[in-house]
Amino acid sequence: MAVLRNTGxxxxxxxxxGAALRHTRTAEAGLAALGIRGEALTRADSLLVPGDELAFRLAGLSLTTRIVRAxxxxxxxxxxxxxLRRLEHDTVLAQVGPRTLLTDSVRWTTPLGPLGRVGDVVLGRKLVLDVLAARVRAVRELAESWASRPVVVGTALVHEGRLLAQQRGYPAAHAGRxxxxxGRVEPGETESDAVVRECREELDVxxxxxxxxxxDVPLxxxxxxxxHTAELVDAGQVPRAVEHREVRWLTAADLPALDWLDTDRVLLHHLRELLR
Incomplete structure (x- = not known):
């Protein structure tokens, strides 16, 4: 099995x-300069989630991969x-001071026979190294363009193994979802302060x-x-719908049944893990 790595x-x-890494733009536009056509088969202009598939085409060669971890x-x-007989792509991120270290690795096995081995050595390795370099450039460009954006905090409030969700009453396009x-982090406020304030205003807890x-999720x-995750200061408090139509406590099994806003839906696999 051939293995190649790249870092940035x-x-x-x-x-x-992490958001830039998951964005379909990284898989599609990021490789276009190499003549590689990438296409998200299961969603468009969004963040990839486990189960999503990507198709790649280059000089008549077609590959389809499936996201297994996000x-x-x-x-x-x-x-x-x-x-190919086997192909695994794994990208790991680590915080290094104010920066993030990205480590990309690809493992693959070519078909049996001399042509497969020649293709692996002569063509495959150079192509993979070019792809990994282009991938880092695409992720860097997208992430650094987002880094200075103002932040909206969302709160995954969990109590006794259940998650609190709220149903929108307005605007009309979002009503019922x-x-x-x-909400938005106000000037001079920390993200944690915004979580506390927004839950007080929206849930009265x-x-x-x-x-x-x-x-992150780009809006x-x-x-x-x-x-951010959070818990009730007083377990006896009961959240109520101050600014929304309804609030509801959910188990992991309840999550897929609701009509979530698109920005929250891409986080459902994280929420399931949290409730486990």
Whole structure:
């Protein structure tokens, strides 16, 4: 099995780099300069989630890969269609001060026979190295362009193994759909402060932030959605729908049944893991 790796430092937080790594633009436009046509088969202009598939075409060669992991610090895919016997792509992120270190690795096995071996040595390795370099450039460009965006916090509020979601009453385009509590971080406010304030305003409860969840999510309004986890300060408090139509406590099994806003739907696999 052939194995190749590449690394790169990116001037952006890990959660923002993770979002750029998951974005379909990285898979599609990022490789166009090499003559590689990439296409997301299961969603368009969004963040990849486990189960999504990508098709790549170059000089008559077609490969289809499937996302198997899309963690905050890792994205992994495997081959599900194409002439190779095996192909695994794994990208790991690590925070290094204010920057993020991206480590890309590809493992593959060519078909048996001399032509397969020649293709592996002469063509495959150079192509893979070019692809990995182009991938780092694409992720860096996207993540660094997002890094200075204002932040909207979302709150994954968990109590007794259940997650709180709220249903929008307005605007008309979003009415009836579900989302996590949250809102914009105000000037002079920390993200944790914004989590506490937004839950007080929207749910009439006091919460305690406990950590971070998933990658950032780029919004159409030029902001970044960043999810924090939280718990009730007083377990006896009952959240109520102050600004929304309804609030509801959900188990992991309940999550797929709701009509989530698109920005929240790409986080459902993270929310399932949180509830486990």
């Amino acid at each position: 430092l990116i001037e952006a937080p890990l959660a923002t780099v 963690d905050a610090d890792r994205l992994s895919s495997v081959l599900v269609g194409g002439p 579900w989302e996590l509590p949250g 006091e919460v305690r932030p406990t950590g971070r969840l998933g990658t 159409d309004n030029g902001m970044l959605l960043r999810i």
